[in-house]
Amino acid sequence: MSELKVPTMAEMMASGQQPDVLFWVGCAGSFDDRAKKITRAFVKILNKAGINFAVLGTEESCTGDPAKRAGNEFLFQMQAMGNIQILNAYEIKKIVTTCPHCFNTLKNEYPELGGDYEVKHHSQFLQELINDGKLTVEGGSFKGKKITFHDPCYLGRANDVYEAPRILIEKLDAELVEMKRCKSKGLCCGAGGAQMFKEAEKGDKEINVERTEEAMETKPDIIATGCPFCMTMMTDGVKIKEKETEVKVYDLAEMIAEANDL
């Protein structure tokens, strides 16, 4: 087991240090078994690149995104104000997160409530690390693999981030194959709008099955995504289709970490 260096803001403050960037882990990244692997992969990259970062640790709390999308604005703003108090007390300027829902909420909905930060999704952050020469990526085990990228709605349509994830996949020397519905026309995995936390309404198909079938049409080796909730939905979809031996679902951070033998 490799030892991860994960300083908390409290520790940093106690020793009089200030990180360059705060890693906002998110609830899925903290508690969901599959998403925790993404969190660890991303931290391995941060450690390797020597990034001066910190996490809030036990001081982090839900951004309020699922409450807001479900319609509970009151609970959302309670969460937001609480988080903003902590972030502002630590004088946080820059945040990176592996969750597009946290990304959207922190970046777009917090400023009006007094929380103004530079917020990056980890795909953008990783692309910057590569551009700045702090991280090098070679294809490794992904060389020549067929990878299709599922655009998370809250990264793509919601915030117009389409290129960064694709640039990362190309850096892996992999073959990027697009689904019929991609980028601004990408089909949701079915988890957004707080659907993750309830059974779907009555219908004739699950959304994640519809999306997985579309991904399968590209005959991929890997379905890549950049969202812990899309990860759950696509992984389940692949299982339902009984394709889990042929097709793997990975987060961008996991692939970059693995390509670096981390």
Next chain:
Amino acid sequence: MNISIISFIALVLVSIGLFAKNVKTIIRNIKLGKDIDRNDNMSGRFSLMAKVALGQSKMQARPVVGILHFVVYAGFIIINIEVLEIVLDGLLGTHRLFSPLGSLYTFLISTFEVLALLVLVACVIFLIRRNVLRIKRFFGKEMTSWPKTDANLILITEVLLMGAFLLMNAVDSQLQNLGSEHYTQVGSFPISGLLIGVFQGISEHSLIIIERSTWWFHIVGIFAFLNYLPYSKHFHILLAFPNVFYSKLTPQGQFTNMEAVKKEVELMFDPNADPYAAPPEPVGEPERFGAKDVQDLTWKQLMDAYTCTECGRCTDVCPANITGKELSPRKILMDTRDRLVEVGKGIDKNGKDYDDGKSLLRDYIKEEELLACTSCNACTEACPVNNDPLSVIVDLRRYLIMEESKAPAEWTGMLTNIENNGAPWQFAQADRLKWKDED
């Protein structure tokens, strides 16, 4: 002044008066919505309007239909220059008032004829798509008999109007050939010229009757069509412009932060607030959280509803709808419009404080529809006139949860977890960093 001029003046006055009255009602209805400031970034708004409304950029996502729609739109607008001549002829008792323009006149009318033919062909193709090919998105449960009839009426009217225009020119040319008095020699035109043969051998008297009939049919048709707009989805030809102009300019994923909630939450977080202070006397009616009825929505959301042309692009890309759920974003906006029209009629009849006891929520839109939304923004991305059905869904959800405490049991659990332990699942906040030591 002869009888035809008098009847024409009456036609113009009645048409414009009636149209103005109906437009006033629509504006009044839109203003029933709550205020929202959309006057920032004027230059950005103008360029967005030029691109999306005038340039129809989002229609081009489906190129074949996009081009055909552009033909109908451009054709219809440009041909309306001809209507100016027709109106002036009607008012002054002249015939082809602009003909002294000479070769320019020939060029203009020839252009109009080519466009008229293109519009006619495009409309026929549209009719085939709707009624023969039966394209899926023109159906669906909200496309009841009236929306289907409305769409067909619009297309048939445009075919008839364009047909009358071409026929009128053809008969006119034949009358010129016969040297009929009053029919100015302007020569024949490229499309109607092909039809002249049909009218060979018909007496001058009959031809004049046909020419006058088509002339009157064309202009009465146009005024009738103008007055049909306020009752039809076709009103989008006017509202598309302001509707795109007042679009939401913030990132699509950004939802509004409700001001009324902000005030209360700020008070709770204020360390100087006296916890034992009596709440301030409420001024006026307490504000409703979220939307139950159309008056709880903003004027922009209501404008969206009137602008919707029921094309169904939103529903066609909606993940919930694709997988057979009850939700259809098009229905959300059509319901909003139908309810608003109903509320407006109630006000006209019974005064502005009239309450019919009905509401948009439940009488029109079911909870099941609202709960199916993944907030993925596919609908807003697809809408050619930048409508935002998602915001209406969210406002209705807000009412359900904050005013009625009504949520599926799983959501109640999720919300309680966030409240108690800062995560949607039941994990202790103290365990948030455990991932660090696991592998």
